[in-house]
Amino acid sequence: MTDDTSSIPPWEQRFRAPRVSLPEWAEDAPSRSLFVSNATGTFELYTWDRDSDRRSQATRRPNGTTFGTLSPDGEWLWWFADTDGDEFGVWRRQPFDAAVEGAGADFVSGSDVDSASEPAVAGLEPSYPSGLAIGRDGTTVVGRSTDTDGSTIHVLRPGGELREIYRHQESAGVGDLSHDSDLLVIEHTEHGDAMHSALRVVTLDGETVAELDDTEGGTRELGLAVLGFVPVAGDSRLLVGHQRRNRWEPLVWDPRTGEVTELDIDLPGDVSAEWYPDGSALLIAHGHQARSDLWRFEPDTGSLLPVPTPKGTVSGAGARPDGSVEYVWSSAAEPPVVRSTEGGVVLDPPGPRAPASVPVEDAWVEGPGGTIHALVQRPEGEGPHPTIFEVHGGPTHHDSDSFASDPAAWVDHGFAVVRVNYRGSTGYGREWTDALKQRVGLIELEDVDAVRRWAVDSGLADPERLVLSGASWGGYLTLLGLGTQPEHWAVGLAVVPVADYVTAYHDEMEALKAMDRTLLGGSPEEVPERYRESSPITYVDAVRAPVYISAGLNDPRCPIRQVENYVDRLKERDHPHEVYRYDAGHGSLVVEERIKQVRMELSFALRHLPERSTR
Known part of the structure; x- marks a missing residue:
């Protein structure tokens, strides 16, 4: 990457600006860290020896690598090797310093991946990954899933x-x-119930020690999440996330004694946690109304103290052995940075920083299922503006006051950007997240439509120049919205979408089939009418807006065949559309490829939107 950005528009600079993730450090060798960066133009894994400040590229593959971890002693880097983004592959490992070819503060290119790494666990065929744990004594536990075997765990x-x-x-x-x-x-x-997990603690021979299940056999919609065993020798306590009070919050469970201690943490919104390295306290990650902050909680005393962070979003945090906390912070206006409570920037990538964007405003809109929270970014000038509704994926996810290059690009081009945390989103209580079941897609779009009406009535949005856009589940909602609300949208941009729900179900990875059965109450053969009602292809003949679709040829989540089925129906109607197919999976890790895609989306919208409304 070049440092000369004078001829590059700010929206492209944001994508090209080097970034780094929160460094993960080896539990017993905290001077050895692992992080992800796009410094070479593709997101890859990098090692960082903090003692020498040596930062080295550890993987180099055409479509990038982001899924990796360090062994507790810091001697080995493990990373998951799939094929061109299909998420199906095997774990490989290499020595921590295998990629080092020099020293210094700048990132160093590593050696060829194939010569540096080796298969990590002999005897395991390729699969979808389903968790990995590496013990201090060298024990390895690998979770796998395949369409034929279901879920398996190997020791x-x-x-x-x-x-x-x-x-x-x-x-x-x-x-x-x-x-x-x-x-x-x-x-x-x-x-x-694929949306609500139960927990089982076993010995490494597979013998059950204890069970914790809040679902009551699937009859109650309460889930649990593993937050981690206490990192202390001889201590079997486990930190668990639960939903017993209509939000995520932590409890401590000792599977050997059966004792369960719910923690009284007086904060609104969702609360997650992890142990401090000595087990004496918890680092609390608190999310509320699309923003987040950090706290230190001591279970023995009930002490709850803030960990100072700026207003915005903390997208990752960890407590170091010296008691300091490192975290990644950003806001919609300010790009991400890795900070420390000790002061200053922890890890600064080489090259220019991403240009700032505009801050978000909060909009609270009354909808059919309750109050909807939306985030709004306004361009310069008086409204009404051409407006893009960027619908998030998931569906169990939410938009936040954090930096994102995509909405910033639309603001640069004169668009208002509206992002809706519809029913199904996380961060607003369990009932809000679970509300979309059985009327999948249609529930979310009711909320999007309520916010659309607000945006038009308030003078923010030009009703003749509304764009519906999204990726993954957001791409699904885009196509479904174009067909079920055809009179409202002037352009649709669907990225890696579900387009034909039945075909998608039969072609997707097994874990997503389980999720679809949970959301819709069964398989397409068991509840065909629900799949028909929630499938975009059902409404394709009603679509009025020009449609842009991009899809990965190797996508296991939103497979290409079901996209082609939808495109064929558009062709039969001779409906205006464009399709871009690329050789990757559920999105691209290559910076220039991502810029190319956004450039095509912008071009398509600008070509097809009508002139400014005179009403």
Whole structure:
């Protein structure tokens, strides 16, 4: 990447600006860290020796690598090798310093990946990853899923043979391995509700030690999440996320004694947590109304103290052995930076910083299911503006006051950007998240439509120049909205979407099939009318707006065949549309490819939008 940005528009500079993730450090060797960066133009894994400040590229693959971890002793880097983004592959490993070719503060290119790494666990065929745990004694636990085997968990002890200790057709995965490598917690959905997990703690021989299940066999919509065993020798306590009071918050469970302690943390919104390295306190990540902050909580005393962070969003945080906290912070206006409570920037990538954008405003709109929270960014000038509704994916996710290059690009081009945390979004209570079941897609679009009406009535949005856009689940909602609300949208931009729900179900990875059965109440054969009602292809003949679709040829989540089915229907109607197919999976990790896609989306919208309304 070049440092000369004078001829590059700000929206492209934001994509090209080098970024780094929160460094993950080895538990027993905290001077050795791992992070993700796009410094070479593709998101790859980098190692960082903090003692020498040596930062080195560890992986180099055409479509990028972001899924990796360090062994507790810091000697090994493990990373998941799929094929061109299809998420189907095997774990590989390489020595921590295998990629180092020099020293200094700048990032150093690593050696060829194939010569530096080796298969991490012999005897395991390629699969979708479903968790990984590496013990201090060298024990390895690998979670896998395939369409034929369902979910399996395998254990490899030092000097021993690989053993399968768990198998079930429903979704399950590795939660965490205890400090002493004698207990393993498994997150599973054997009760058939893929949205709400139960927990089982087993020995490494697969013998059950204890169960914790808030779903009551799938009859109650309460889930649990593994937050981690306490990192202290001889201690079997496990930190668990629960939803017993209509939000996510932590409890402490000792599977050996059965004792459960719910923690009284007086904060609004969702509360997650992780242990400080000595086990004496919890680092609290608190999310409320699309923003987040950090706190230190001491279970023994009930002390709750703020960890100072600026207003915005903390997208990752960790407590260091010295008691300091490192975190990634950004806001809609300010690009991300890795900070420390000790002061200053922890890890600064080489090259120019991304240009700032405009801040978000909060909009609270009354909808059919309650008050809807939307985030709004306004361009310069008086409204009404051409307006893009960027619909988030998930669906169990939410938009936040954090930096994102896509909406900033639209603001630069004179668009207002509206992002809606519709029913199904996280961060507004369990009932809000679970509300979309069975009327999937239609519930979310009711909320989008309520915010659309507000945007028009308030003078923000030009009703003749509204763009509906989204990726993944957001792409699905885009196509569904174009067909069920055709009179409202002037242009539709659907990125890696679900377009034909039945075909998508049959072609997608097994874990997503389980999620669809949970959302819709069964398979397409069991509840065909629900799939028909929630599928964009059902309404394709009603679509009025020109449609742009981009899709990855290797996407296991929104497979290409179902996209082609939808496109064929558009062709039969001779409806205006463009399709871009690229050789990757569920999105691209290559910066120039992402810029190309956004450039095409902008061009399509600007070409097809009508002139400014005179009303």
